[in-house]
Amino acid sequence: MARKRRKIGEILRLSGKLNDQQVHEALRVAKGSRQRIGEALVELKYCTEDDVAQALAEQFELDYVDLTQPNVVEKAAMELLPMDFIKKFLVLPLKVEGNKLKVVVHDPNDLETMDNLRFRVNKEITMAVSSKGQIKAYLDGLLSESRASIDKAVREMSMDVSAEEMAVGATMDVSIDMDAPGAAGDQAPVIKLANQIINEAVLGRASDIHIEPFADRVRLRYRIDGVCQERDRLPKRIQPALTARFKIMSGMKVEEKRIPQDGRIKKKVGDQTIDFRVSACPTYHGESIVLRILRPESARIGLANLGMRDDTRQTFETIIRRPNGIFLVTGPTGSGKTTTLYTALDVLNRPDKKIITAEDPVEFSFKGINQCQVNTTIGLTFAHILRAMLRQAPNIILVGEIRDKEVAEVAIQAALTGHLVFSTLHTNDAPSAITRLIDMGTKPFLVASSIQAALAQRLVRILCPKCKQPETEPNRRLMRLLGIKPEDLEGKTIYKAVGCPDCNHNGYKGRRGIYELMVMNNEIRELAFTRAPLNQIRQAALNSGMRNLLGDGRLKILDGQTTMEEIASTAQEEGVMAMEEETE
Numbered sequence: 001m002a003r004k005r006r007k008i009g010e011i012l013r014l015s016g017k018l019n020d021q022q023v024h025e026a027l028r029v030a031k032g033s034r035q036r037i038g039e040a041l042v043e044l045k046y047c048t049e050d051d052v053a054q055a056l057a058e059q060f061e062l063d064y065v066d067l068t069q070p071n072v073v074e075k076a077a078m079e080l081l082p083m084d085f086i087k088k089f090l091v092l093p094l095k096v097e098g099n100k101l102k103v104v105v106h107d108p109n110d111l112e113t114m115d116n117l118r119f120r121v122n123k124e125i126t127m128a129v130s131s132k133g134q135i136k137a138y139l140d141g142l143l144s145e146s147r148a149s150i151d152k153a154v155r156e157m158s159m160d161v162s163a164e165e166m167a168v169g170a171t172m173d174v175s176i177d178m179d180a181p182g183a184a185g186d187q188a189p190v191i192k193l194a195n196q197i198i199n200e201a202v203l204g205r206a207s208d209i210h211i212e213p214f215a216d217r218v219r220l221r222y223r224i225d226g227v228c229q230e231r232d233r234l235p236k237r238i239q240p241a242l243t244a245r246f247k248i249m250s251g252m253k254v255e256e257k258r259i260p261q262d263g264r265i266k267k268k269v270g271d272q273t274i275d276f277r278v279s280a281c282p283t284y285h286g287e288s289i290v291l292r293i294l295r296p297e298s299a300r301i302g303l304a305n306l307g308m309r310d311d312t313r314q315t316f317e318t319i320i321r322r323p324n325g326i327f328l329v330t331g332p333t334g335s336g337k338t339t340t341l342y343t344a345l346d347v348l349n350r351p352d353k354k355i356i357t358a359e360d361p362v363e364f365s366f367k368g369i370n371q372c373q374v375n376t377t378i379g380l381t382f383a384h385i386l387r388a389m390l391r392q393a394p395n396i397i398l399v400g401e402i403r404d405k406e407v408a409e410v411a412i413q414a415a416l417t418g419h420l421v422f423s424t425l426h427t428n429d430a431p432s433a434i435t436r437l438i439d440m441g442t443k444p445f446l447v448a449s450s451i452q453a454a455l456a457q458r459l460v461r462i463l464c465p466k467c468k469q470p471e472t473e474p475n476r477r478l479m480r481l482l483g484i485k486p487e488d489l490e491g492k493t494i495y496k497a498v499g500c501p502d503c504n505h506n507g508y509k510g511r512r513g514i515y516e517l518m519v520m521n522n523e524i525r526e527l528a529f530t531r532a533p534l535n536q537i538r539q540a541a542l543n544s545g546m547r548n549l550l551g552d553g554r555l556k557i558l559d560g561q562t563t564m565e566e567i568a569s570t571a572q573e574e575g576v577m578a579m580e581e582e583t584e
Contacts, residue, residue: 080101
């Protein structure tokens, strides 16, 4: 018969950390707030987080690990898991012993995370325990070390290396990896700096790296959750070497500085191989370099993680499984259209379906999908590829963007001849997709008969779960602006962004989509056929049950996912700004 585990309160009482009265009080608070007793003990300040972690280790007969001690974590173990996974689940790889991986956790009861971990690393998992605070502090230290290493590399380049030596370093063999054992000491400072900038951006969840030259400095910025954040102001004298290094890494012509160039970098960061799309653009003070970070997992996040509400997601799944027609995704650049389309293709990518894409450029590589890249220099346009696709007998076609009448007509013809076509348009909302196609010169009856649905979307920042706090006095003007009525707040809580080390003091961590899905019906098709004004089409869509962007954002506010300020800046409708000015 298995021995019954002792309770946390009993272990701490026997060790002299608690008395009976404190144990009873903690149990009462934990029951009332639906917390675990350990969380209640820390909240009541009867003991520390580390005391609870040591008691947990004794309860489960596991090792306790003090992460403040030096050299307790093996680098080889850390490389087995992507940093995003480590930071999300707070599971810290400790050491590798043959086919066993020892990990540090703060909650030994979290069996689901352990199962996920076993599937990822394909090893036997053994656990040790540390406090959540120590694990987070250790991870914050890793990012701080990366930041410090960038500062050190900049100092080395500025103080100890001449411009001529830097230029030589910039053109050294691109295959050198700063993570290779013993390699760092042999590298030129410019190589170390370029690698460290890339690593820091990836670890910090950035989507873009911006290196921008000015008259007396070079500005380094990372775009995190859609917002550019300044990382550093680099000395002007390192600009030529750093620019040359990134151009060499991405396969550009270093000597060509008069025209824009594009390139790609493939680099291993941790255990992930990540693609970077690189753009060099001549500006008044030199070449501006932008690296777009293309994480392979970001295109396969799954429908459930897009942020759609259940009713929208169910309708979306129904539409993408139809045998023919056009499905359009609309929104500005950076609104997540590509991710939505790739997620749909990932759902449909089965051996019995042939899928072909025409993209400019191909951002992510998918197994089982034929992907073609536009090359206008040789005449390989969207229209040209699309016509060739139709001779390949596909079931599903993805056209990166409908830019003109020619592409629109070929896509519509494909939809009418039994193909399911996905594409994007740059419009502000879903109903505008119909009028935009007609304005391009496409015949209204073709638009009305071929489109199955249009989805407009935006990305909004999600509140950091660690530091968000209830908004005790919600801004009444913003509530009117967003259509939130006092009765809507019954049983709901509006939160505000605060900021903590976990979210880099921004108050937000991660992004989700807000959506406006318009499904074509007889009334909307008739309005499209008769070239009805946009406002009539929009009203018909709303009458048929479409939830607009502002309505979806409003629900995310009331669910406590984001703030009123974030939705107001992202999903404003016509007349909203005027209404705001009137209430000033």
